[in-house]
Amino acid sequence: MSRAMDAAVHLFPSEDGNEAQREQLxxxxxxLLSGFDxxxxxxxxxxxxxxxxSGHFYGQLAQSSRIPEGGVPxxxxxxxxxxxxxxxxxxxxxxxxxxxxxxxxxxMIGMVAAMLANGNxxxxxxxxxxxxxxxxxxxxxxQLVGYDxxxxxxxxxxxxxxxxxxxxxxAIAKFDRDAPRSGVTRPLYAFCSEAAHYSLFKSMEATGLGxxxxxxxxxxxxxxxxxxxxxxxMGDVIAGGGIPAYIVATTGTTDAMGIDDLRAIAHAAxxxxxxxxxxxxxxxxxxxxxxxxxxxxDYDFDANPLGLDxxxxxxxxxxxxxxxxxxxxxxxxxxxxxxxxxxxxxSLFLVKxxxxxxxxxxxxxxxxxxxxxxxxxxxxxxxxxxxxxxxxISMYSALLAFGKDGYRRLLAQFVSVNHAFRRQLAAEVPExxxxxxxxxxxxxxxxxxxxxxxxxxQELAGVCSREQIExxxxxxxxxFEQLGxxxxxxxxxDTKKHLLVPTVEGDRIALYASKLFVISxxxxxxxxxxxxxxxxxxxxxxxGNEYTPIx
Numbered sequence: 282m283s284r285a286m287d288a289a290v291h292l293f294p295s296e297d298g299n300e301a302q303r304e305q306l307x308x309x310x311x312x313l314l315s316g317f318d319x320x321x322x323x324x325x326x327x328x329x330x331x332x333x334x335s336g337h338f339y340g341q342l343a344q345s346s347r348i349p350e351g352g353v354p355x356x357x358x359x360x361x362x363x364x365x366x367x368x369x370x371x372x373x374x375x376x377x378x379x380x381x382x383x384x385x386x387x388x389m390i391g392m393v394a395a396m397l398a399n400g401n402x403x404x405x406x407x408x409x410x411x412x413x414x415x416x417x418x419x420x421x422x423x424q425l426v427g428y429d430x431x432x433x434x435x436x437x438x439x440x441x442x443x444x445x446x447x448x449x450x451x452a453i454a455k456f457d458r459d460a461p462r463s464g465v466t467r468p469l470y471a472f473c474s475e476a477a478h479y480s481l482f483k484s485m486e487a488t489g490l491g492x493x494x495x496x497x498x499x500x501x502x503x504x505x506x507x508x509x510x511x512x513x514x515m516g517d518v519i520a521g522g523g524i525p526a527y528i529v530a531t532t533g534t535t536d537a538m539g540i541d542d543l544r545a546i547a548h549a550a551x552x553x554x555x556x557x558x559x560x561x562x563x564x565x566x567x568x569x570x571x572x573x574x575x576x577x578x579d580y581d582f583d584a585n586p587l588g589l590d591x592x593x594x595x596x597x598x599x600x601x602x603x604x605x606x607x608x609x610x611x612x613x614x615x616x617x618x619x620x621x622x623x624x625x626x627x628s629l630f631l632v633k634x635x636x637x638x639x640x641x642x643x644x645x646x647x648x649x650x651x652x653x654x655x656x657x658x659x660x661x662x663x664x665x666x667x668x669x670x671x672x673x674i675s676m677y678s679a680l681l682a683f684g685k686d687g688y689r690r691l692l693a694q695f696v697s698v699n700h701a702f703r704r705q706l707a708a709e710v711p712e713x714x715x716x717x718x719x720x721x722x723x724x725x726x727x728x729x730x731x732x733x734x735x736x737x738x739q740e741l742a743g744v745c746s747r748e749q750i751e752x753x754x755x756x757x758x759x760x761f762e763q764l765g766x767x768x769x770x771x772x773x774x775d776t777k778k779h780l781l782v783p784t785v786e787g788d789r790i791a792l793y794a795s796k797l798f799v800i801s802x803x804x805x806x807x808x809x810x811x812x813x814x815x816x817x818x819x820x821x822x823x824x825g826n827e828y829t830p831i832x
Contacts, residue, residue: 309355309359316359317366320366323803325373325375326370326371327769328367328369329368330364330367331368372800373803375771375772375808376800377774377799378768378772378796378798379774380535382620383800383802384622384623384625385682386682387678387681388621388622388623388624388679389624390678391679392623392674394675394678395670395672395675402437402669402671402673403661404652404657405658408669411669411671411674414673414677415437415673417673417677418437418629418673418677419435421680422435422615422629426572426608426631427607433634433635434637435631436629437627437671437672438628438666439666441614442480442484443630444612444613445529445565446484447630448565448611449485449565450488451611451612452471452563454640455526455640457469461640464489465490467524468522469490469527470494470525471496471528472528472529473529474499474506474534475500476505476506476534476780477567478569480567481495481529482495494523496514498510500780502741503539504537504720504779505539511546512550512552512553515554525550527563528550528562528565529567530546530567530610531567532603532604533567533570533571535570537779538720538724539717540720543603543606543610544606547564550564564609565612568613569614569616571722573615573619574597576692577601593693596696596700599721610633611634611637612631614628614631615628617672620688620691623675642663643663694802694805695799695800698799698804702799702813703725705810706816710813710816712730712820713727713729713816713817716728717779724798725797726779727816728792729756729823730753731756731824734752735749740792741780741782743785745784747784753792754777754791756823757795760819760823764819771815773795776793776794776796779791779792797812
């Protein structure tokens with residue numbers, strides 16, 4: 282082979298495990314890690330290297346980017362990769378926004394192992410390492426939630442959205458067996474709470490059922506679905522000739538950490554369906570976030586071997602009390618890239634009865650070049666993905682390294698910091714009212730009020746006008762903007778849809794609120810006073826002549 286044609290070999294790992302190519306790869310990784318570390322600043326959120334991403338930033342990138350004629354040296358490529366990291370958010374103690382956690386070392390090592398083998402997890406003939414890890418992780422997590430691991434099944438997928446979508450596909454196939462081949466012919470409906478993630482909305486569109494057949498169930502003050510409203514709305518659908526086929530119960534909402542009562546939901550669904558002579562809808566637990574608290578399901582809170590303080594122990598016991606019912610769900614999910622501490626994208630879909638997956642499997646004639654051979658034992662023709670990354674290896678690595686106690690300790694730290702924040706915020710900044718007080722966990726939502734404005738309790742009671750609530754929402758939107766401008770210092774989250782509350786006019790309106798999400802392992806109780814002082818200062822900037830703080 283000519284030297285010109287052989288020139289690209291140095292861009293690959295070695296064929297024979299030789300030391301020279303291994304050292305080259307290690308050198309590049311060291312260059313990347315060292316350069317990344319130099320960008321860190323433990324007292325800020327963003328990595329060093331300012332970038333102005335406003336205006337025409339992305340348009341200018343599109344105009345200036347070209348594929349080089351000749352290859353760029355790998356050391357220079359690594360420098361270019363480091364430039365991408367400039368001003369990127371990083372998980373310091375002040376990273377307090379949404380469920381965007383730090384990838385752990387075992388999670389990253391597992392991902393590197395998956396990339397080295399680079400097998401397609403569609404079929405064990407192509408990706409045996411991923412298939413083995415997937416089976417192991419499915420069994421481990423099935424046992425954690427109380428499924429029979431000899432009967433359950435599942436696979437890794439693209440986020441909680443992928444799990445919700447597959448749950449809907451299963452529901453459609455259960456209620457309309459010919460639908461995978463001839464299309465949906467029955468009037469099928471799905472249900473979720475007002476606080477549920479928008480994934481189901483997108484899934485209803487994508488399956489062709491249509492978002493008009495998604496029924497939003499009212500939430501209670503703790504952001505959990507109201508089982509009685511579910512019962513009523515199912516009855517309304519049935520009375521109109523529709524068929525309730527799918528219920529998504531959220532076990533850990535993204536905004537308030539609300540946990541739907543699966544027992545009550547299953548009971549209400551069973552009764553409403555039985556009264557009409559229908560089977561119970563397929564129930565999917567969207568446990569992408571909260572499911573990891575199931576590590577406390579078998580924890581002995583009386584013996585308390587981890588030495589949890591009383592407040593943290595009570596909060597975790599309360600959460601575990603609801604998550605014990607996860608086993609009632611027909612399917613559920615774990616976003617390991619959330620509290621599993623693995624890199625994006627590492628999500629697991631679990632189904633209580635693996636036989637359900639056969640409702641979605643392809644016929645052998647549809648997959649002529651993979652699976653259904655005399656060799657190979659593991660073929661996932663029921664997944665929407667064809668090519669599948671072996672992200673199960675990263676999950677497996679993290680489960681081994683953390684163990685149950687490692688995850689328990691991390692969750693306990695997050696909860697204890699969150700409760701310390703709530704105590705100090707209430708004591709020192711009364712104009713920032715906590716609006717999810719009934720939700721123990723790792724999230725605090727707080728809403729800014731001015732002197733003379735109706736408070737949260739009045740909004741919740743339905744004695745405020747739409748104009749009054751909108752005025753407070755506008756104040757909070759300005760607070761969002763103030764925090765957003767300083768997010769390289771401390772990065773908070775926010776939402777424009779915390780609880781729909783009734784107005785005196787008879788309609789319902791959403792409350793805006795800011796969010797502290799304890800998600801970095803480096804955020805500790807000793808950092809809380811500074812965080813609270815910072816919020817007090819930023820709130821003071823928002824008040825103008827029209828508003829004065831509450832004293």
